[in-house]
Amino acid sequence: MGLLKYILRRLFTIFVSIIVVIIITYVLMWLAPGDFFNIAQFQASAGKVATLTPEQLQVLIKGFEEKYGLNVPLWKQIWNYLKDAFRFKFGPSFSNPNEPIEVQIARRFPVTATLAILAMALAVVVGIPLGVIAALKRNTWVDYVTMFISMIGSIIPAYLIGVIMVIIFSVYLRWLPTSGWETPKQMIMPVITVAVGPMAIIARFTRSSLLDVLGQDYIRTAYAKGGTDRAVIMRHALRNSLLPVVTVIGPQLAFLFTGTVWIENLFRVPGLGQLFVNAASMRDYPLLVTSTFILSLSVMLMNLLVDIIYAFLDPRIKYQ
Amino acid sequence: MRSKKGLIILFVLVSVLLLSGVINGQKEKVVSLPFWDTPGLVPYYWQAQHILAQGTIFEGLYGYAPDPKNLGGVKVVPVIAQSYKVSKDYKVWTFKLRKDKKWSNGDPVTAKDFEWSFKYYASPKIPDLPAWAGPLQFFENFWAVKSGAVDPDKLGVKALDDYTLEIRLSTPRYDMKEWLCVAQAVPIHRKTVEADPQNWWRPGKIVVNGPYIPVSWTPGKDMTLVKNPNYVGERGNVDRIVLKFGGLGLQQYMAGELDAALINTVAEYKFVLSDPKLSKEFHEDIMDCFWNGYQWSRGFDPIMDNEKLRKALAMAIDREKLCKDVLGGRALPLNKYWPDGNPIGDKLKGIPFDVAQAKKLLAEAGYPNGKGLKTLVFYITGGGDPVVEFIVDQWKKNLGVNVIIENIESGLYWNSYVWPSFSPDAKAGFTVMGAPMNNLEIGALFKNSDHTPWFFDFPTSARKRYYELQQEQDAWLRKDGGLTEADWKPLLEKRNTLYETYKKIVSTEPEKLWVAELTQSPTWYERFDDLYEKWKAAKTNADKTNYWRLAGREIVGQEIFQNWYLNMTERARNAIRWRYRAVNRPFNEAVKIVHYGLQLMQDAYYMVPVYLAKAQWVQNPKLEGLMLYKFSWGPGFFNFKWLNLKD
Numbered sequence: 001m002g003l004l005k006y007i008l009r010r011l012f013t014i015f016v017s018i019i020v021v022i023i024i025t026y027v028l029m030w031l032a033p034g035d036f037f038n039i040a041q042f043q044a045s046a047g048k049v050a051t052l053t054p055e056q057l058q059v060l061i062k063g064f065e066e067k068y069g070l071n072v073p074l075w076k077q078i079w080n081y082l083k084d085a086f087r088f089k090f091g092p093s094f095s096n097p098n099e100p101i102e103v104q105i106a107r108r109f110p111v112t113a114t115l116a117i118l119a120m121a122l123a124v125v126v127g128i129p130l131g132v133i134a135a136l137k138r139n140t141w142v143d144y145v146t147m148f149i150s151m152i153g154s155i156i157p158a159y160l161i162g163v164i165m166v167i168i169f170s171v172y173l174r175w176l177p178t179s180g181w182e183t184p185k186q187m188i189m190p191v192i193t194v195a196v197g198p199m200a201i202i203a204r205f206t207r208s209s210l211l212d213v214l215g216q217d218y219i220r221t222a223y224a225k226g227g228t229d230r231a232v233i234m235r236h237a238l239r240n241s242l243l244p245v246v247t248v249i250g251p252q253l254a255f256l257f258t259g260t261v262w263i264e265n266l267f268r269v270p271g272l273g274q275l276f277v278n279a280a281s282m283r284d285y286p287l288l289v290t291s292t293f294i295l296s297l298s299v300m301l302m303n304l305l306v307d308i309i310y311a312f313l314d315p316r317i318k319y320q
Numbered sequence: 321m322r323s324k325k326g327l328i329i330l331f332v333l334v335s336v337l338l339l340s341g342v343i344n345g346q347k348e349k350v351v352s353l354p355f356w357d358t359p360g361l362v363p364y365y366w367q368a369q370h371i372l373a374q375g376t377i378f379e380g381l382y383g384y385a386p387d388p389k390n391l392g393g394v395k396v397v398p399v400i401a402q403s404y405k406v407s408k409d410y411k412v413w414t415f416k417l418r419k420d421k422k423w424s425n426g427d428p429v430t431a432k433d434f435e436w437s438f439k440y441y442a443s444p445k446i447p448d449l450p451a452w453a454g455p456l457q458f459f460e461n462f463w464a465v466k467s468g469a470v471d472p473d474k475l476g477v478k479a480l481d482d483y484t485l486e487i488r489l490s491t492p493r494y495d496m497k498e499w500l501c502v503a504q505a506v507p508i509h510r511k512t513v514e515a516d517p518q519n520w521w522r523p524g525k526i527v528v529n530g531p532y533i534p535v536s537w538t539p540g541k542d543m544t545l546v547k548n549p550n551y552v553g554e555r556g557n558v559d560r561i562v563l564k565f566g567g568l569g570l571q572q573y574m575a576g577e578l579d580a581a582l583i584n585t586v587a588e589y590k591f592v593l594s595d596p597k598l599s600k601e602f603h604e605d606i607m608d609c610f611w612n613g614y615q616w617s618r619g620f621d622p623i624m625d626n627e628k629l630r631k632a633l634a635m636a637i638d639r640e641k642l643c644k645d646v647l648g649g650r651a652l653p654l655n656k657y658w659p660d661g662n663p664i665g666d667k668l669k670g671i672p673f674d675v676a677q678a679k680k681l682l683a684e685a686g687y688p689n690g691k692g693l694k695t696l697v698f699y700i701t702g703g704g705d706p707v708v709e710f711i712v713d714q715w716k717k718n719l720g721v722n723v724i725i726e727n728i729e730s731g732l733y734w735n736s737y738v739w740p741s742f743s744p745d746a747k748a749g750f751t752v753m754g755a756p757m758n759n760l761e762i763g764a765l766f767k768n769s770d771h772t773p774w775f776f777d778f779p780t781s782a783r784k785r786y787y788e789l790q791q792e793q794d795a796w797l798r799k800d801g802g803l804t805e806a807d808w809k810p811l812l813e814k815r816n817t818l819y820e821t822y823k824k825i826v827s828t829e830p831e832k833l834w835v836a837e838l839t840q841s842p843t844w845y846e847r848f849d850d851l852y853e854k855w856k857a858a859k860t861n862a863d864k865t866n867y868w869r870l871a872g873r874e875i876v877g878q879e880i881f882q883n884w885y886l887n888m889t890e891r892a893r894n895a896i897r898w899r900y901r902a903v904n905r906p907f908n909e910a911v912k913i914v915h916y917g918l919q920l921m922q923d924a925y926y927m928v929p930v931y932l933a934k935a936q937w938v939q940n941p942k943l944e945g946l947m948l949y950k951f952s953w954g955p956g957f958f959n960f961k962w963l964n965l966k967d
Contacts, residue, residue, distance in 0.1 A: 097448055098361075098367075
């Protein structure tokens with residue numbers, strides 16, 4: 001019951017926080033110089049080629065503003081947006097008037113989610129053991145090599161790793177297709193490329209957290225009770241050392257859910273990143289606000305999930 | 321019984337093989353090409369789909385055929401049109417249509433399809449139509465229809481019978497055939513659109529009249545087109561085209577996943593040339609529908625009024641060195657808006673690279689060896705720009721002029737620094753300019769250099785006034801008042817003063833074509849008087865305020881014009897006059913005189929050409945008929961109807 005109450009309270013906080021985020025986004029957009037639809041510019045382009053009376057111009061601007069909901073005061077625009085956004089209705093975007101934003105998101109989100117989950121799973125499956133090995137073999141060549149690899153993974157941009165993989169595995173070895181997102185073969189390189197960064201972070205966090213736990217009194221006690229390395233590490237140390245790792249994984253996954261534009265473009269993965277990345281530079285307000293909405297919602301929900309997982313990892317944590 | 325079953329199986333197998341073309345030796349011919357990511361397939365929007373609409377999935381009355389020697393590498397050919405007649409004043413165009421053209425569902429393509437489609441595009445149902453990108457803007461009553469003031473039936477287009485289309489224009493247009501090649505001039509299938517106005521364009525639903533039908537589309541990934549079985553007309557032998565969006569083009573090509581790939585960097589270019597196989601598959605062409613260089617910022621620092629300074633800077637750039645050392649041979653030096661070797665470029669005089677002369681000019685400008693000249697700002701966006709770094713370095717080395725590079729956010733850069741009429745926040749300096757032709761039409765032959773007379777070539781004080789008046793004009797949309805005669809008094813007084821000046825301008829302007837436009841009814845004062853009469857008859861306060869606001873905008877509009885006309889240099893006025901002369905004659909004739917205007921615009925040194933980019937690509941040697949897209953959005957490939965894949 002405590003958990004349910006806690007979740008409901010957190011969901012309410014998320015709801016309020018999203019409203020605040022959207023208000024801030026709208027106000028910032030409103031303050032930013034440079035409009036998508038600039039009356040003077042419009043008139044300059046239209047007026048050069050035709051005699052557009054002010055009367056016609058006025059109606060024309062009105063039609064445009066009505067289509068995109070810009071014909072009402074700012075507070076009402078925000079209200080209208082929020083009203084629809086919580087029902088996942090976002091209206092048309094400036095840069096793609098062909099279809100509503102929610103249709104575009106519905107098509108792209110499953111792709112991004114699959115890529116994010118697969119990549120994060122790979123990062124966890126490889127990153128945690130790497131961290132454990134490095135911690136257990138602390139200050140040996142195994143530790144140095146493992147940490148060197150993880151450092152390289154976090155230093156080299158994922159994009160570059162992707163390009164190198166394409167050149168090796170597609171162009172020269174011809175083992176894998178360069179791009180696409182239909183067959184498992186096509187998914188291998190994008191998933192690895194996205195996984196490398198989080199994998200390196202998880203490995204380093206696991207290492208330092210495990211080292212921290214291994215120095216605790218209760219580990220010494222467990223050994224004193226005659227526990228084997230395997231039993232002590234698996235049953236006592238690793239589980240406790242995962243708390244900070246889970247804290248890292250949550251937001252990482254949330255960011256992956258909003259797309260990884262370079263990787264998507266490189267491997268022609270039809271995900272959300274490509275959709276959102278141009279929103280700001282295009283002054284595509286509906287899309288820009290929606291990307292903020294989705295990102296904030298993902299981060300907050302992931303944080304909630306992480307907090308819930310804490311309780312399973314550490315029974316001492318109680319929700320009130 | 322068993323043998324009967326066997327026979328049936330054999331029959332089915334043979335049928336399948338025959339259908340798939342295996343037995344008769346016909347293998348499906350598939351071509352994969354890089355393409356811009358398309359957000360949909362509605363032809364009239366200015367997204368990548370407009371390029372696909374031109375001749376691949378849709379066709380209009382006219383279209384492009386490859387002609388490497390011509391401007392843009394294309395020539396205009398009749399597609400659905402069979403013949404045309406034009407009135408003496410070039411305002412009424414009558415087209416006879418071919419009778420054998422069909423939609424992909426077998427329906428005939430008729431003049432009524434064009435009439436309905438054009439009226440649909442022009443209607444207020446599509447408030448965000450980018451009208452500047454198509455010919456509808458010139459149709460009689462287009463703006464009145466678009467604004468909802470008159471019924472779409474009043475638009476200047478009519479199907480006189482099933483195969484005769486009449487287009488009536490508000491002003492003469494000599495290049496209608498050229499304009500009718502673009503995406504906004506293709507028809508769409510009425511029944512499909514009306515049945516599902518939101519989704520008619522989706523693969524599986526869309527009915528097209530071009531040589532290929534889109535059958536699948538994944539934004540961010542790819543689109544597949546197959547041959548339209550009902551297409552009538554010349555086309556290549558390719559059965560299926562897969563358009564791939566994004567990815568590593570050259571690597572996809574090397575892995576055998578693309579039949580052509582654009583080369584995007586100097587490193588790729590060098591790699592291709594050093595590879596024995598790729599170097600044989602290498603092609604290049606110049607992007608002569610663009611000029612690349614810089615423009616002065618659109619701010620209000622009087623320093624830019626100094627013509628000798630502008631000229632000195634334009635002359636002090638070693639364009640040869642730039643193309644060789646910085647652009648690695650992927651561009652040609654360009655010192656005029658059109659290059660040598662084409663009918664316009666051959667008649668233009670270039671800006672010489674002459675450091676001694678530039679130094680002399682700089683001294684005459686009041687800044688010997690750059691002394692006394694404030695630090696200028698070169699605005700860029702995105703990452704570093706080696707071309708800008710080179711230019712800045714040349715100015716420092718050759719003239720002693722200090723220029724710093726300032727990187728600004730891209731939305732702000734394009735909307736507020738590069739393309740607005742004016743940038744009040746910009747300091748004295750420059751922005752990068754890659755000025756393209758949007759499509760083949762007479763106005764575009766000026767490649768946006770006509771911004772010089774429109775927004776640059778008059779004193780800063782007048783430019784600033786122009787900007788302030790624009791702001792004032794916008795403010796009129798929201799002004800309160802207009803309920804009493806007293807509110808009209810200042811407007812009426814201004815109207816009379818402005819009218820006197822207007823009369824003088826009209827009586828002294830030597831270019832008749834310009835005068836004709838200025839005096840075309842309804843003129844600004846006729847519209848003002850009409851609004852005043854409407855105000856008198858208005859019954860509600862809201863209507864009264866509205867008419868008063870609109871009248872206020874008319875007055876400020878005229879003030880803007882007079883401020884511009886009276887303050888512009890004679891050179892700018894002459895440039896505009898040549899522009900009028902060019903756009904008022906057939907395309908081929910316009911090409912012969914357009915250089916007069918261009919030269920005047922270039923000689924103001926506000927918009928300065930520096931280099932001409934090359935399009936470079938590798939291509940499957942078996943592939944023929946690949947057309948390079950040289951206009952705005954280019955380089956890329958388009959008009960796939962000509963593709964041919966050799967065995």
